[in-house]
Amino acid sequence: xxxxxxxxxxxxxxxxxxxxxxxxxxxxxxxMTTSSVASLRSAPSMAVYGLACVFxxxxxxxxxxxxxxxxxxxxASGWSGGVYRWVGEGISDKAGFLAVWCQFAMTIFYYPTxxxxxxxxxxxxxxxxxxxxxxxxxxxxxxxxxxGVFVSSRGMKAVAGLSSAGLILGTLIPGxxxxxxxxxxxxxxxASAAPMEFSALLPAWTGIASLVLIVNNFLSYSGMEMNAVxxxxxxxxxxxxxxxxxxxxxxxxxIFILPAIAIxxxxxxxxxxxxxxxxxxxxxxxxxxxxxxxxPILALMLIAASLGGMLTWLAGPSKGLLMIGRQDxxxxxxxxxxxxxxxxxNILVAQGAVTTLIALLYAFIPEVSSAYWILSVITTQxxxxxxxxxxxxxxxxxxxxPDHPRGYRAPALFVLCWVGLLSSAAAFLIGFVPPSQFGGGxxxxxxxxxxxxxxxVGLGVPLVILALRKPSWKQELTVDPLQAVVEEGA
Numbered sequence: 001x002x003x004x005x006x007x008x009x010x011x012x013x014x015x016x017x018x019x020x021x022x023x024x025x026x027x028x029x030x031x032m033t034t035s036s037v038a039s040l041r042s043a044p045s046m047a048v049y050g051l052a053c054v055f056x057x058x059x060x061x062x063x064x065x066x067x068x069x070x071x072x073x074x075x076a077s078g079w080s081g082g083v084y085r086w087v088g089e090g091i092s093d094k095a096g097f098l099a100v101w102c103q104f105a106m107t108i109f110y111y112p113t114x115x116x117x118x119x120x121x122x123x124x125x126x127x128x129x130x131x132x133x134x135x136x137x138x139x140x141x142x143x144x145x146x147x148g149v150f151v152s153s154r155g156m157k158a159v160a161g162l163s164s165a166g167l168i169l170g171t172l173i174p175g176x177x178x179x180x181x182x183x184x185x186x187x188x189x190x191a192s193a194a195p196m197e198f199s200a201l202l203p204a205w206t207g208i209a210s211l212v213l214i215v216n217n218f219l220s221y222s223g224m225e226m227n228a229v230x231x232x233x234x235x236x237x238x239x240x241x242x243x244x245x246x247x248x249x250x251x252x253x254x255i256f257i258l259p260a261i262a263i264x265x266x267x268x269x270x271x272x273x274x275x276x277x278x279x280x281x282x283x284x285x286x287x288x289x290x291x292x293x294x295x296p297i298l299a300l301m302l303i304a305a306s307l308g309g310m311l312t313w314l315a316g317p318s319k320g321l322l323m324i325g326r327q328d329x330x331x332x333x334x335x336x337x338x339x340x341x342x343x344x345x346n347i348l349v350a351q352g353a354v355t356t357l358i359a360l361l362y363a364f365i366p367e368v369s370s371a372y373w374i375l376s377v378i379t380t381q382x383x384x385x386x387x388x389x390x391x392x393x394x395x396x397x398x399x400x401x402p403d404h405p406r407g408y409r410a411p412a413l414f415v416l417c418w419v420g421l422l423s424s425a426a427a428f429l430i431g432f433v434p435p436s437q438f439g440g441g442x443x444x445x446x447x448x449x450x451x452x453x454x455x456x457v458g459l460g461v462p463l464v465i466l467a468l469r470k471p472s473w474k475q476e477l478t479v480d481p482l483q484a485v486v487e488e489g490a
Contacts, residue, residue: 024233026240026247032230033248038255040171040178040302041117042220044277045373046256047263050194052203057217057256060423061249065221067420068387069245070410071394072225077232077407078397083225083386084324090393090400094466097330101462102385104317108351108457109379111310112358115141116372118306120276124283125296131276134362134371141359144307149352152314153345170305174278174298175259181285182262190288194264218427219380220256225390237408274372278302318347329474330465336475354457361449374446377431378453384424385458391417391424 046053075086083103088096119140123131130136186192194200234240263272263281266288273280279299286295322344325331331347339345358375365371395417397404410416434446 023235024230026234026244029230029234029241029244030247030251033244034251034255035171037221037248038171038252039220040175040255040259040278041114041306042217043256043260043263044272044280045274045376046217046260047194047267047277047281048269048272049203050192050264050269051196051200051261053260053264054257055202057220057253057260060217060221060427061253063419063423064218064387064427065249065252066245067391067416067423068221068225069249070242071391071413071416071420073231073237073241073245073408074406074410074413075390075394075397076225076230077237078404082320083390084320086397087389087393090396091389093328095389095393097324097328097466098462099386099389100320100324101465102382102458104321105457105461106379106383106386107317108354109358109375109382109453111145111314111355112141112362113372113375113379114306114310115144115359116275116362116375118144118303120273121279121299121302121306123276124279124299128276128279128283131273131279134365137275137371138359138361138363141362142356144310145355145359146352148307148311148314149348151311153339153341153343153348170302170308171255174282174302175255177298178259178262178278178281178285181289182265185285185288186265192265193268194261217256218424219376219383221252222380222383222387225387232407241408314348318344318351322347325473326475329469329471332465332468332473336473358453374449375453377450378457381428381431381450381454382458384428387424388421391421 046056049056079085079089082100084096084100086096087099116137119137120131122140123129123133123136231237231241234244259278263277266284267277267280271280279295279302282298283295286292286298321331322336326336335344335346335350337344337346361371361375365374394410395414398413432447432450434443
């Protein structure tokens, strides 16, 4: 995720003489951003709030999505190399390593939640009762993840094309179906399972726990910094980038909000599964309209899109970590080794071992939705560290290097950074409060799992690596580190 995908020259490489800058339109950038951020996976977690999901999506969009987009655009237009370079230049190399580590480590918790969604969806193809079975979910997670590791370690580039089809196959078509069927369902005089009055736009206040699900929306919007690298490919970045981001934000909000509301129309909040909620809604709609045969087909569409995304991104963050590990000696030699296909297999295997242990949470926690939510919170906690460091680095760079060439300058940068920093800190703290939907469990156990997961993977491991770091770990590279990775595996 920290790789430069903008098509711009990377360190150590020079564009051929006479080559021309390849531009993209701001509309294309808006579509790219929408496809990389929008998903139906988080819809069930907000559908429990009915109309209030509008509030719970719009607020983080304003205080997190917008600052993240504009600030990362300035950083990307001035410094190539992704978050490691931004934080390294603005704070320190060690802080840069922590940022890129957290960007990698969050996937350790992200993939179990993604595959739990896949497992629950697949249950509607074979036996819907399995959707709430923790042992079944754990087996599916472990099996699919290690299959993904095997495929990625073979260096199969063909899977990359699956992500572009994922937006249409697994998001736009299913999302549009949910909305259309929901409108027809209500239009035929059926009552909504959730209140649709104007007063329902604000979530009911039963204490801070009633707003905890908003934390999940920060993760829903994460990844905007990846699209910021394309700011230099716009003809007029100063005017076109904000325009693209506002259009993308509108599309993302529509994809997030409308399907969530449609789900709330047919699945009562008390019966809604955070992993299988999308399929619960489709199952209900299809049964009502007499299209029960379509449920397995729709499930397979969602599964194909999710697995395509997993395979496409599985090696991305680990390759970024490998680049830093080799270039600046932040990883022990055993994790820097490549297989014959030029893939960082040892990093993937280590990641797989931890993911397998995490997957067992589903087997030992009785309620699958509880395990899913806990892992989603840990994922968000770890990733928020990246954004906090990014906002601090942006402010420091604006002060220390005000004349450094930037293709885009974010308006009111310091205001954006402080808003993003404070909202990230608030989301981080709220993440330790169990949501009202899971009030029956032990608060201590919840905090212990969330805090322990974040502390060990997010902070503990990188601190140990920095403490054990040796000069011999650094490899002197005379070419672009990423190119070296490819050449060694050739």
